Amino acid sequence: MESKRVQDAVVEVRHLVQKFGKRVVLDDVSFTIGRGEILGLLGPSGSGKTTLVKTIAAVGEYVGGEVLVLGRKMPDYGTIARIGYMAQADALYHDLTGYDNLVFFAELFGVKGAKRKQRIGELLELVQLSEHAKRPVQTYSGGMKRRLSLAVALLHEPEILILDEPTVGIDPVLRKDFWREFLRLKEQGVSILITTHVMDEAEQCDRLGLIREGKLIALGTPARLKEETGTATIEEAFLRYGGVQA
Numbered sequence: 012m013e014s015k016r017v018q019d020a021v022v023e024v025r026h027l028v029q030k031f032g033k034r035v036v037l038d039d040v041s042f043t044i045g046r047g048e049i050l051g052l053l054g055p056s057g058s059g060k061t062t063l064v065k066t067i068a069a070v071g072e073y074v075g076g077e078v079l080v081l082g083r084k085m086p087d088y089g090t091i092a093r094i095g096y097m098a099q100a101d102a103l104y105h106d107l108t109g110y111d112n113l114v115f116f117a118e119l120f121g122v123k124g125a126k127r128k129q130r131i132g133e134l135l136e137l138v139q140l141s142e143h144a145k146r147p148v149q150t151y152s153g154g155m156k157r158r159l160s161l162a163v164a165l166l167h168e169p170e171i172l173i174l175d176e177p178t179v180g181i182d183p184v185l186r187k188d189f190w191r192e193f194l195r196l197k198e199q200g201v202s203i204l205i206t207t208h209v210m211d212e213a214e215q216c217d218r219l220g221l222i223r224e225g226k227l228i229a230l231g232t233p234a235r236l237k238e239e240t241g242t243a244t245i246e247e248a249f250l251r252y253g254g255v256q257a
């Protein structure tokens with residue numbers, strides 16, 4: 012089973028070490044993500060989740076170990092085009108409209124012509140911004156910016172989605188819609204790495220990695236993590252593994 016997973020792995024993180032100055036922020040982290048798998052990362056603030064996802068998305072350099080995405084050692088600029096990355100801080104152009112942001116990023120990703128128009132239309136619907144598409148992003152709320160960032164990450168139909176707390180500031184109804192879309196993409200074979208503090212989101216992941224002080228302290232299906240710790244919730248399981256409140 013495990014060897015099949017490694018064979019199918021689209022992301023392989025091997026003994027990853029990251030430091031900022033002398034401080035070790037990721038400490039010998041290893042795991043894989045399979046095709047069509049949703050892997051969730053849980054951990055307290057400052058535990059290293061963002062640093063980890065940034066490294067996989069090739070935004071950050073690393074000092075030890077290696078990260079392979081689709082078999083290529085990262086950072087690899089050809090592979091970046093096959094990843095959709097939604098960062099915690101929005102990477103949007105605030106003086107452009109929502110629509111023009113999407114046009115800009117579509118151009119960057121090589122999504123052109125009729126396809127571009129269709130894709131932008133679909134994504135604006137998905138993130139419920141069609142009515143606000145002609146407004147400059149600087150007039151958007153925090154949640155609207157998150158929604159636009161998700162649309163940007165999905166534009167080029169990436170094989171791997173890396174989402175850093177994508178549902179912060181998103182109302183519960185839209186959050187459900189986002190998850191419906193993540194599960195639909197998963198069915199199509201898209202692999203998703205997602206960080207979250209929301210426990211009902213964690214429950215929807217195929218596997219969860221629990222991170223504390225830069226170490227992966229547990230990795231398994233939500234059911235397995237609860238079973239192993241004899242707990243009823245992921246939150247309790249995490250505490251039992253020695254984490255603190257996520």
Ligand SMILES: Nc1ncnc2c1ncn2[C@@H]1O[C@H](COP(=O)(O)OP(=O)(O)OP(=O)(O)O)[C@@H](O)[C@H]1O
Nearest residue numbers: 031032036054055056057058059060061062063099
């Ligand atoms: N560029 C940087 N330079 C120095 N230290 C950094 C840098 N980026 C992150 N850190 C530190 O690395 C540690 C891990 O940060 P990271 O943002 O990865 O945590 P996190 O688990 O994503 O937290 P949160 O849940 O609050 O987003 C923190 O102590 C943070 O202060």
